[in-house]
Amino acid sequence: MKRFYHVVAIPIRIVLNNFGDYNETGMMYVLKENEEKVKEAVKKNPFTPVDLVQPLCIRANQGDTVEILFENKIHYATGMHFQEADYDVLNSDGANVGFNPNTLAEPGEKILYRLQFNHEGVSIFTDLGNPDSSDEGTSINGLFGCLFIEKRGSWWTDPETGGPLNSGMFADVHHPFAPSFREYAFIFHDEMSTKDITGNRPLDPVTNQERESTHAISYRYEPEQNRKRLIEEGVVCPDCEGEEVHHDSWVFGDPATPIFRGYRGDPAKYRLVHAGVKETHVFHYHAHSFFRDPLNTDSDVFDAISVSPQSWYTIDTLYGLGSLVGAFGDFIIHCHLYPHFGVGMWAINRVFDTLQDGSQCYPNGVPIKALQPLPDRPCPPAPTKERPGFPNFIPGKVGCKAPRPPLGVVGGRGLTELERNAAVPTARPGAVFTDPCIIEENPAVQEINVSLIELPLVYNRQGWHDPKGRIYVRDEDLEDVLAGRKEPEPLILHMNAGTCLSVNFTNRLPEVASGDAFQLVTRTYETSFHVHFVKFDVLVSDGANVGWNYDSSVLPGETIRYEYFADVELKAWFFHDHLFASYHQQHGVFGSTVVHGRFSKVLDPKTGEEVEAGAQVTVTHPLIPDYRDFALMVHDFALLFDKDGCPLNPPEFPGSQDDPGLFAVNYKNEPLQFRLGKDCDPAYSFSSFVNDDPVTPILHCYEGDPIRIRLLQGAQEESHSFNVHGLRWKKERPDIETEFQSQEHIGISESFTFDMEVPRSGDYLWTFETEEDLWNGCWGLIRAYDEEVDFLIPLEDRPSPPKRTKPLPVCTGNPPPPAKKVEVDAPLNAPVKVFHIAAFHVPIRYSKWGEQDPYGIIFALKEDMDEILSGKKEPVPLILRANQGDVVEVHLTSFLESEKFPFPDGIWPYPPVKEQAFYPPSVRISLHPQLIQYDVKSSAGETVGFNPDQTAGPGETVTYRWYVDVAVGACGMWDMADIRNHRSLGTYGTFIAESRGTQILNPKTRTPAVITSENVILNHPFSPDRREFVLVMYDGARLVDRDGCVIIDPVDGILTDVDPDELDDLVDTYDNGSRGFNYRTERLINRLNEHPILKDLFSSKVHGDPSTPVFEAYPGDPITIRLVNPSERRRAHTFHLHGHYWNTDDKDIFSQVKSIEDHVVLGHARDLQLHYGAGSFFNFPGDYMYRSGNIRWDIEQGMWGIIRVHKNKQVHLLPLKNSNAKLN
């Protein structure tokens, strides 16, 4: 089917909420038919949000051809670049890339884009005419939208009228065979320049400083600070504090952000889109769950998911609205990053239990808009006086805080008559209007008593501490914890699937939290136990205060009862307070409950006694293999003081959310600055011989034990990258067809379970590996014993470990000797590939603009070292390849010299980290690979725990032996000897585990290629030839310009001026550093300075080709991109390739198809097998840009390049053997 949309880009004033906050430089895409209407409405309503001012959402079906007539009314050239689409890149790319014709539209001009959509999902469209990251850019100002790709044969209607719909964020989508569903656009965006109604920058009424940057959903946000002002001024709820009623519609009425409306049980899909420019947000949906990959029923189930700029997910709500238990009421959906949540990045999913025909009102008199029932669902009952339906049976008072739930608070009230009419017959504390446990007949019931308390927490041996630690404890442990007999740790509870859980929660916090360098005095007088994942009655057991629901929290000294049902083995669910979370979650107010398989027994790993709680437990089961269960909860914004009481990394002013404090895992950290040892050599920072074991968790098991790691993030704003060295797990745990990974990006409230076995004894390093996290101590060990120890029971179903014959190793203060034997488990006849690798100093030229790293350190084949040093060969990140079944023998020699480091004094100033300290450069070096097999005691490429030394000093050679048991594809590879002084200089590369029988060929000559090439042909006897392009995405580089001045990226690369007022807190530590691909960068600022025309920035006709790799192919050539990020900063990136897409799991052909990879951060390693080969579905020739999706601050800082698909035969590029391309 062919569809046509006439879209206009217009400047528009965007009013972001009912308080009149606005963006005067807003821009939007709008259908031509609405252009005048929207302009007129904005003119008439300059201070209130206008409905039509919303991101453009249009729809098409899979297989449709869509023509977009794009008309540009912005005063410079703009365009529409569509993701996930098939199109001729020469006329429909919506950009001006390489040698393609310009497909942007000049001001006042029109251009026709012709697109085809061949897979379901979301096609985000954005402008690339102006990629400026500053407030002057287009994306930041709202110039984005989405085309939703529905199943073939679908049609859609207006949910309010049931009539036809050309565009809009909400639609009811219908299909002849599939159920109708509610479709909700949920579009995150950030950093939009915003003024308050007076035309000034918005202030926080408490700190009187500027409030956080704008974090919005679909051009709306609802900041706490605005609502708080109404409290301060006595307009509403004068006895309230602020945060606890931020989401309370009883106090303030409904927010300006979207309300996603439906009836109980309605199928619903959120099209979750990040159209913003910078942050990776976490989407969290209360009381509902969804598959990470909606096309794969074997995919993991989540209720919180990270999403990076210009990426998307379909959130296909499992069981429909109200989830399994058929709950109704208000379900908040929000970005879980608290500073974003606080500033208004939240919205409500309102699930009605009665029919809404437009005749009803909310308690505050605002009419409830009509909502058509879905045609294939039973019509909900009409409201009656006795049963008015949600929210009108709740005995609240407008302008005051929501009432407490009936029955729940111990000693509290019973039911009113209207409540009784609405209640289920089995109404009981915590389950009044929905019975979560009715799913199963007579389910097992587990009752847990939990309190929230305040106590000082000591984070490390150096006395870093949080005097106001706030943690959940079981009441049974309360005395022991307070008396110091039990070490505080995040509360990790255990339960079995199919259990009905009843929690008695007592608030034992002081009513007022005192002030200090980090925070102002705050009355945190009510708290809760808000849970993720499990099923419950949202009105009374949400542990929150949302919309027109009850306030299900309690005052100090009170106890409230909640009830939840764990329907299946749901891995680990997160819990935390929802009333003053922004204030105190980073003090430790978080925990988790692990849902084990039915019939599991949870044991203390030391005594074997059955237990209910613990971050490290042993689990036995009559049928499935027993396992060790470990919970790790990472947290940032840890507001710590040193032993002398000085605040560590305090903010500029108390109450600031500008990245205060430090990091920890399970309330502990082990900063590297304290682990230099007497020789002051960073190479032994992780060695327990030199520094003893870290205070962070050491996860104990025996060789061969199955383990499950429950990974969660407890607080507060930032992305982290979890890596386990020497082990790996399946990406989709329930699925057999899935790729392996050894790294996971995590944001607050996300929860992952990693299931694996520990094959050999030794110490395995786990890390939150980005430089600042690791530097500040977010790491620990998995320790697998080869012989029995008296503090760890063996697993019942595994052979008993041998009796101990040798004492356990102890700290000696001295570096360990190297391994005596370097062996790897591999078949005796396995082919051996030997690599002699040198690590040495060499200046690296990063671009044709004279940008270079004069202090570069690289890994290279020893045979290439002389040529690289003499400038005959360009330095490139080391790429090693071997085939499945190969043993890889690496001999690594260090040629490092102390005096060749930029900062031999031991203070590395830029790119910076929090809590700077002396850490002199190490001249030792190592090489650690991901995903392949080796013995960590000899070949992990790092000196960890009580393992032998695996680093090489100057002139020394260390040998590693690795075995490629599976063709895992791309693996990151990096140095672990000195993460502060080496990584920024280039000490990383890629290992590629190719299929057995693969030969690599030079694309120019088809002769065997140099093994380290970034561009090769993979030749295999059974498969067609493929091109393999290797992209090593890096960040955190320290470059100098042609005048020798250090480039302070990202600020130096911003295309237009930065407001000096903003400069101080514009970037976070982890935004610093230069970036690009493969030791190359193409910073747009150089191009702009030479030719100051924005629309030509990516044009090779004007600027020549970029310095970053330009990969070449012929139409239809099969291509695999090996994408890794082995570098160092915490800011997550998106990767997007124009005009192409791939399976998001390269080992599962049924996995979702996308044209983006999101949250790419240290350890990310993926293999992108492009569908249909070069030029995608139509095999169109042209220049296809690959790039980051982060407008802030990647693209303009040089993170982009080109894949060039040639129409004509090139002298330097031989066609593939099986090529069908008709070349001229």
Place this chain on the structure above:
Amino acid sequence: MEQDIRLTEISLPSVNDIHDEALINEFVAGIGKNVLIMTPSFPFVFIGRIVEVVGDAVVVDVKVTTIGELENRLWYIHAHQIEVFYIEQKGMPRIPELRDDI
């Protein structure tokens, strides 16, 4: 040519018939005994007592599956769906008793 004819020849009973028959006989002999059955499709695991065999379907009074909602009822499990099974025998291991109460 000779080979081709062999390929199209059908001899009855086929090896699959023999396999099915043996399976049916095994379950008929096991009526009244406890059984553990695994299938490739949901809910994957059944533990209970064999009640009868109807044609090539085994009727099991299921006490335990992977989720509680599907327990304590008769399940008709087609022989072709049975990938793994164990019928409790004297002198052989007992099927673990699985209980929800903690």
